[in-house]
Amino acid sequence: xxxxxxxxxxxxxxxxxxxxxxxxxxxxxxxxxxxxxxxxxxxxxxxxxxxxxxxxxxxxxxxxxxxxxxxxxxxxxxxxxxxxxxxxxxxxxxxxxxxxxxxxxxxxxxxxxxxxxxxxxxxxxxxxxxxxxxxxxxxxxxxxxxxxxxxxxxxxxxxxxxxxxxxxxxxxxxxxxxxxxxxxxxxxxxxxxxxxxxxxxxxxxxxxxxxxxxxxxxxxxxxxxxxxxxxxxxxxxxxxxxxxxxxxxxxxxxxxxxxxxxxxxxxxxxxxxxxxxxxxxxxxxxxxxxxxxxxxxxxxxx
Amino acid sequence: xxxxxxxxxxxxxxxxxxxxxxxxxxxxxxxxxxxxxxxxxxxxxxxxxxxxxxxxxxxxxxxxxxxxxxxxxxxxxxxxxxxxxxxxxxxxxxxxxxxxxxxxxxxxxxxxxxxxxxxxxxxxxxxxxxxxxxxxxxxxxxxxxxxxxxxxxxxxxxxxxxxxxxxxxxxxxxxxxxxxxxxxxxxxxxxxxxxxxxxxxxxxxxxxxxxxxxxxxxxxxxxxxxxxxxxxxxxxxxxxxxxxxxxxx
Numbered sequence: 001x002x003x004x005x006x007x008x009x010x011x012x013x014x015x016x017x018x019x020x021x022x023x024x025x026x027x028x029x030x031x032x033x034x035x036x037x038x039x040x041x042x043x044x045x046x047x048x049x050x051x052x053x054x055x056x057x058x059x060x061x062x063x064x065x066x067x068x069x070x071x072x073x074x075x076x077x078x079x080x081x082x083x084x085x086x087x088x089x090x091x092x093x094x095x096x097x098x099x100x101x102x103x104x105x106x107x108x109x110x111x112x113x114x115x116x117x118x119x120x121x122x123x124x125x126x127x128x129x130x131x132x133x134x135x136x137x138x139x140x141x142x143x144x145x146x147x148x149x150x151x152x153x154x155x156x157x158x159x160x161x162x163x164x165x166x167x168x169x170x171x172x173x174x175x176x177x178x179x180x181x182x183x184x185x186x187x188x189x190x191x192x193x194x195x196x197x198x199x200x201x202x203x204x205x206x207x208x209x210x211x212x213x214x215x216x217x218x219x220x221x222x223x224x225x226x227x228x229x230x231x232x233x234x235x236x237x238x239x240x241x242x243x244x245x246x247x248x249x250x251x252x253x254x255x256x257x258x259x260x261x262x263x264x265x266x267x268x269x270x271x272x273x274x275x276x277x278x279x280x281x282x283x284x285x286x287x288x289x290x291x292x293x294x295x296x297x298x299x300x301x302x
Numbered sequence: 303x304x305x306x307x308x309x310x311x312x313x314x315x316x317x318x319x320x321x322x323x324x325x326x327x328x329x330x331x332x333x334x335x336x337x338x339x340x341x342x343x344x345x346x347x348x349x350x351x352x353x354x355x356x357x358x359x360x361x362x363x364x365x366x367x368x369x370x371x372x373x374x375x376x377x378x379x380x381x382x383x384x385x386x387x388x389x390x391x392x393x394x395x396x397x398x399x400x401x402x403x404x405x406x407x408x409x410x411x412x413x414x415x416x417x418x419x420x421x422x423x424x425x426x427x428x429x430x431x432x433x434x435x436x437x438x439x440x441x442x443x444x445x446x447x448x449x450x451x452x453x454x455x456x457x458x459x460x461x462x463x464x465x466x467x468x469x470x471x472x473x474x475x476x477x478x479x480x481x482x483x484x485x486x487x488x489x490x491x492x493x494x495x496x497x498x499x500x501x502x503x504x505x506x507x508x509x510x511x512x513x514x515x516x517x518x519x520x521x522x523x524x525x526x527x528x529x530x531x532x533x534x535x536x537x538x539x540x541x542x543x544x545x546x547x548x549x550x551x
Binding site for chain 2: 006043044047048050051067068070071072075079081082083084085086087091096097099100101102115142
C-alpha cells in the first residue's frame with residue numbers, strides 16, 4: 001500500500017503543488033494530464049528518482065526519504081524511457097534487476113516475469129537487437145521481476161503497435177489484481193479501459209481524484225433540429241448537457257437505460273434523431289472540463 | 303550488492319570493443335618500450351660492468367616502463383570512466399539505480415571497482431613483464447613492489463577523478479575531456495615551481511611529484527596519503543553530485 005502527503009517540486013518554477021495520492025493493493029490509478037502537467041515529475045518523486053521539496057512518500061509503512069532502501073524494495077518503476085542495458089541479453093538484464101531488488105529465487109523470478117510479459121522466447125537475445133515493443137515489455141518485466149507491492153508505469157503503451165498496446169493493457173489489468181498500479185498516460189481511453197481510479201493533474205495541481213465508472217455514463221446525441229441545452233436538460237434522466245464541437249450533444253445520464261427515455265422524448269418533440277450512442281470516453285468530458293474549462297478549480301474529490 | 307554493480311560495470315566495459323582496444327594498445331606500447339629498454343640495457347652491459355655502482359636492470363628497464371604506463375593512464379582512464387555515469391545518464395538507465403534499493407555510495411563504489419578491475423589487467427601486465435627478466439638478472443624486488451604500489455594508487459586516483467567528471471554531465475565525451483584535463487593538470491602542475499626548487503602549493507598538488515618516489519623505490523606515507531585523499535575526496539564528490547540530481551534545491 002502507498003500513502004503520500006503533500007509533495008512539491010521546483011526547477012526555477014513550481015512543478016507540483018501539494019499532490020496527495022493513496023493507493024491500495026488491487027487499485028489501478030490512472031494519472032492524466034496535458035503535456036507538462038507534472039505527470040512524470042510526480043512519478044519520479046514517487047519512485048525516489050527526484051526528491052520533493054515538501055511532503056513524503058511511503059511504501060508499506062517505509063518512508064522513502066528516511067528508509068529509502070526498505071521502501072524501494074516494494075517498488076517497481078518503468079520510466080518514460082525504459083532503463084535498459086542494451087548490451088545485455090534479456091535474461092542477464094532481468095537477473096541483474098532481480099539481484100538489485102534482493103530476490104532470492106533468481107531463476108524462478110526471471111522466468112515468471114518473462115512469461116507474464118511474453119518474453120519467454122527471447123531470453124538469450126541481446127536487448128539492443130529487439131524491437132521497440134519488446135524493449136517496452138522488458139521495461140515492464142524489469143519493474144515486476146521482484147513482485148513489488150507498488151508498480152509505477154510512466155506511459156507504458158507509448159510507441160507500441162495496436163496489438164502490443166492491447167497485450168500490454170491486458171498485462172497491466174492482470175498485474176493490477178495483485179499489485180497496486182499507478183500509471184501515467186495522456187490516452188483517455190487507456191485509463192477508461194484499465195484503471196479503477198483516475199487522478200487528473202493540471203499545471204502541477206491535482207484537480208480531480210476519484211473512482212472511475214460509477215453510475216455516471218455519457219451519451220452522444222445528434223439531432224437534425226436546432227435545440228437549446230435547456231430543452232435537452234428537460235428530458236427524463238438527463239443530468240448534464242454539454243455541446244460538442246462537431247454539433248452533437250454530450251448528455252450525462254444516471255444509467256444507460258435513460259437512452260430509451262431520451263429517444264422517446266426526442267421523437268415526441270420531432271427533433272429529428274440522427275444518432276444516439278454511448279459516448280466513447282466518458283472521462284473525456286471530465287478531463288476537458290478540468291484541464292481547459294475549469295483550470296483554476298480546486299481539488300475535487302468524487 | 304556492490305558485487306552486482308561491479309559485475310554490471312565489467313559486463314558493460316567488456317561488451318564494448320573499446321575496453322579490448324584499450325587493453326591491446328596499452329599492452330602493445332608497454333611491450334614495445336619494454337623491449338627497447340631491454341635492448342638498451344644489453345648494449346650498455348659492457349660499460350656497466352666497469353662501473354663501481356652500476357644501475358641495475360630495475361632502474362634501467364622497469365622504472366621508465368612504469369613512467370610510460372603512468373602517462374598512458376592519463377589518457378586511458380578518462381576514456382574508460384566516461385561512460386560509467388555520463389553514458390547511463392544519457393541512456394536514462396540511472397533511473398533504474400535510483401529507483402532500486404541501492405545506496406548511491408554502493409553504486410559509485412561498484413562502478414569504481416569495475417573500472418579498477420579492468421585496469422588491474424594492465425597492472426598485472428606491467429608486473430609480469432619485469433618478472434620475465436628474473437631468470438637472467440637480479441631484480442630489485444623492493445623497488446619493483448614500491449613502483450607497482452604507486453601504479454595501483456595512481457590507477458585508483460585517476461579512476462576516482464574520472465568517475466567524478468562522469469557524474470557531472472550527460473555527455474561522455476565532455477566527461478572524458480574534463481577528466482583528462484584535470485589529470486593532466488594534476489600531473490604537470492608543478493611546472494609553475496620556482497627555479498630554486500623551493501616547493502610551492504603546486505608541487506604538493508602535483509601527482510607526478512608524488513608518483514616518482516614510488517618508482518624510485520621509496521614508499522613515503524605522505525605520498526600514500528596524497529593518493530588516498532584524492533581517491534576518497536573524488537568518490538565523495540561523485541556521490542554528492544549524484545545526490546544533487548534528485549535533491550530539491
